[in-house]
Amino acid sequence: MGLLSRILGLGQPSSKQVAKDRLQLVLIHDRVRISPAQMEALKQELLGVVSRYFDVDTAGVEVTFSQHQRENRLVAEMPVLPEARRQKGR
């Protein structure tokens, strides 16, 4: 990394950005009072329920929180495989 880009703070994220990212992550768990382990358990259970109705591409499953102001929203994204393969649970 050149001197100029070091002076300008390019190349690696500023410590301010690192602080902000860390805070946002830690506050999600503080606010909803859920540990990463519990989040993982929730994800597995959600996956279990949804899989009874759809074929889910498990590799693409994401369960996160989104924030708007001080409202926290649970967002589950589960890629569903094409209908031809969806015949379960009915």
Add this chain to the structure above:
Amino acid sequence: MGRVITVTSGKGGVGKTTATANIAAALAAQGHKVVAIDGDIGLRNLDVVLGLENRIVFDLVDVAEGRCRVRQALIRDKRTPELFLLPASQTRDKDALRPEQMVEVCDQLREDFEFIVVDSPAGIEGGFRVALAPADQVVIVTTPEVSAVRDADRVVGLVEAAEKGPALLVINRVKANMVRRGDMLGPEDVQEILSIELLGMVPEDEAVVVSSNRGLPLVMDGAHPAGKAFSDIALRLSGVEVPMTDLSDDGSIWSRIVRFVRQR
């Protein structure tokens, strides 16, 4: 009827007492009748920051327990005649006061004062609950550091749960040069994370230490940047619209170049 403003933070050492002293002194200097209450029972400090420690006879716990009338415990600041202090007890502990006693004391003071500014102890336990109980408005003080912002976020949630929200935010000890070079959370970052209204930001200022050495609130002592920031905060609390001073931008060509390059 007076308004009760409780100043709190969660984390200790972020400048709660300094903020309380200066907001109260500024409101008084602006012509309002103000009483500052030290809610930190057992660890009182508002008296020394205001330079009134030698005149204490009775304290908040004496008033709450009926050993004296509230007027007997009030100390008038001779330099700012509209400013009074109701000191904490130094010999009792945090459990010496119940929330309903604090509400009762504040209700008596509402009749005579326009503003009652309560300095909350650090933490989120009993003492904080006592300071929160009488509040019409809560001011949360934080610094632009991860630990302080995290604790402030917890307090924002507790204030909302107690139906005392939305709280207002004061960001203290902002180091403009560190914000500029991307090594400190800027006021807009902290405000975005906490999502509560920004009441003011206070620059890091060595004069704060000097003023607490002397027991003379900054706002009484000339035109220091931090004193100006606290005066603006006091004006906003009394309903005057004052634009925020942009601390992160000194207007120099260098800071513009850095910002320009970063944005790309």
